[in-house]
Structures are given as C-alpha cells and as structure tokens.
Amino acid sequence: EDKVVQSPLSLVVHEGDTVTLNCSYEVTNFRSLLWYKQEKKAPTFLFMLTSSGIEKKSGRLSSILDKKELFSILNITATQTGDSAVYLCAPYQRDDKIIFGKGTRLHILP
Amino acid sequence: GAGVSQSPSNKVTEKGKDVELRCDPISGHTALYWYRQSLGQGLEFLIYFQGNSAPDKSGLPSDRFSAERTGGSVSTLTIQRTQQEDSAVYLCASSFGGGGAGTQYFGPGTRLTVL
Numbered sequence: 001e002d003k004v005v006q007s008p009l010s011l012v013v014h015e016g017d018t019v020t021l022n023c024s025y026e027v028t029n030f031r032s033l034l035w036y037k038q039e040k041k042a043p044t045f046l047f048m049l050t051s052s053g054i055e056k057k058s059g060r061l062s063s064i065l066d067k068k069e070l071f072s073i074l075n076i077t078a079t080q081t082g083d084s085a086v087y088l089c090a091p092y093q094r095d096d097k098i099i100f101g102k103g104t105r106l107h108i109l110p
Numbered sequence: 111g112a113g114v115s116q117s118p119s120n121k122v123t124e125k126g127k128d129v130e131l132r133c134d135p136i137s138g139h140t141a142l143y144w145y146r147q148s149l150g151q152g153l154e155f156l157i158y159f160q161g162n163s164a165p166d167k168s169g170l171p172s173d174r175f176s177a178e179r180t181g182g183s184v185s186t187l188t189i190q191r192t193q194q195e196d197s198a199v200y201l202c203a204s205s206f207g208g209g210g211a212g213t214q215y216f217g218p219g220t221r222l223t224v225l
Contacts, residue, residue, distance in 0.1 A: 006152075034213070042201060042216035043153070088153065097166060098143065098214060102152030 002027040004101035006089050012107045015081060021074040021104045023089030033065050033072050034098065036088040043088055046074070076106075084108045112136075114217035116202050122223045123192055131187040131220045135204030142185050143205075143214065144177055148198040156200075159185065192224045 003026045013019055025033070032050040036043035047056045049065035049072060056063050060083075063074045076083055086103040093099075115134045123129050135142050144156040155169040159179045170176070174192075179185040189196055199221050203214040 042218050045213050045215075048213060090153075095160075095166075097155070097158055099155055100145070100153035 002091075002093075002099050004089060004091060004099055006087075006101035006104050008104060009102065010105045010107075012109060013079060014109045015079060017079050017108075018075065018077045019079060019106060021076075021087050021089075021106070023072045023074070023101060025070050025072075025089070025091045025101075027091045027093055027099060029094035030067070030091055031094045032092045034090040034092055035063055035072070035074050036090065036100075038086040038088055038103065039084075046087075048092070079106075079108045081108045081110050114202055114204050114215050116200075116217035116220050118220060119218060120221045120223075122225065124225050125194060126191055128188065128190045129192055129222065131189075131200050131202075131222070133185045133187070133202030133204075133217060135183065135185070135202070136215055137183075139204035139206055139215075140182070141205045142179055143203045144185070144187050145201045145203065146198045147201060147219075153201065156187070189222075192222075194224050197222055197224045 005024045007022045032048050034048050035046040037046055047063045052065055052067040060077045065072045084107050086105050088103045089101045090098050114136055117132045140161045142159040145153040146156055147153050157170055157177045158166040174190045177187045199219045201219045202217045205214045
C-alpha cells in the first residue's frame with residue numbers, strides 16, 4: 001500500500017528561526033516528489049524534485065530528495081509569519097497519480 | 111479562464127440529499143483529480159481522470175460517490191444520500207499529465223456542509 005508520512009505533524013517556532021520539515025514515502029512507480037503550501041483552501045505548488053541529491057531553492061525555501069532512503073526535506077530559513085501554513089508532500093507516480101501526506105502545520109510566532 | 115474553477119464555492123445540504131460538485135480544469139490539461147479535505151486533515155485522494163483512459167476510482171470512500179468527466183474537460187463529483195461525515199472541502203486539480211510536468215493546479219474548492 002502506498003504510504004506518505006510527514007513529520008512533525010505540527011510545529012510552532014518564532015520568527016527568524018529555521019525549520020526542517022520531513023517527508024518519507026513508499027509508493028509504487030515513483031516519478032518525482034512535490035511540495036505544496038496550503039494557507040486557506042487550495043494548495044500552491046512549491047517544488048518538484050526528480051533527482052536525488054540536487055537541492056532546489058526558492059528564496060528562503062529549499063528542498064532535497066533522497067531516492068535511496070525514500071525521503072525528502074523542506075527547509076525554511078529566517079521564517080516569517082507569512083510562512084505559517086500547512087506544508088504538503090506528495091509523491092507523483094508514473095501513472096500520474098499523486099498521493100498527499102497529511103501535512104505539517106507550521107505556525108510562526110511574531 | 112486562467113485557472114481551475116469549482117462551483118459552488120459553498121454548499122449546505124441536509125442529510126440524505128444528493129449533491130453535485132463541478133470542476134472546470136485548465137484548458138489543455140488532460141489529467142483531473144478530485145480530493146477531499148476534512149477539517150484539520152490532509153488531502154484524501156478520491157478519483158483521477160487521465161485523457162480517455164478509465165478513471166482511477168480507488169479513493170472513492172463508498173458507492174455513494176461517483177464522478178464523471180464529459181468531453182475530457184468538465185468534471186462533476188456526485189455524492190448521493192449525503193451523510194454528515196461527507197462534510198469537507200472538495201478540491202479539484204488538473205495537470206498536463208501523461209508524462210507532462212506533473213505540476214497540479216488546484217481550484218479554490220467547494221466547502222460542503224451536511225446538516
């Protein structure tokens with residue numbers, strides 16, 4: 001059975017802190033891994049990771065994939081209150097199916 | 111339109127009634143997904159359409175749930191004899207699929223409340 005586990009489920013930090021969000025997965029026909037940020041209703045796309053060991057960066061956010069250990073992390077440095085959201089990890093399979101983890105709820109205190 | 115649209119944005123219904131939720135994907139996207147998100151929970155996969163292939167219905171929670179996609183574009187998710195546990199936000203997403211980029215674009219969702 002396909003499985004996606006994100007940790008921690010919830011995280012509260014102060015503005016300026018650095019956070020690391022974890023995602024482990026076991027899925028068939030893995031193609032790539034997607035990260036999303038969900039603030040209200042609809043998730044917004046952050047990263048797609050296809051190759052192991054290659055870090056993707058976007059401003060203060062970065063992410064890396066380990067296809068051997070079936071693991072990905074999302075880092076946010078110098079956090080801001082606007083980073084408060086649920087961060088979703090989603091393995092993307094070769095038949096175009098996408099399975100979401102339960103997400104990490106991040107809350108940044110001012 | 112430029113993005114995925116869903117209607118209605120909110121739906122309140124009585125237990126036992128049927129509801130229909132609509133999704134208009136981005137033009138040209140061959141893949142269409144339906145997800146459900148209950149309060150405080152992650153996204154639960156419901157059903158997936160890819161082009162003219164048979165849909166992947168493996169996530170539908172019961173036979174009260176069904177979905178169709180007409181002409182490879184608009185999709186309707188139907189819930190028959192709604193129950194209170196069906197209350198959730200129903201999200202639709204589309205992507206190029208079929209070996210494309212895989213990036214999903216989500217609609218704003220329909221918040222369903224079953225009284």
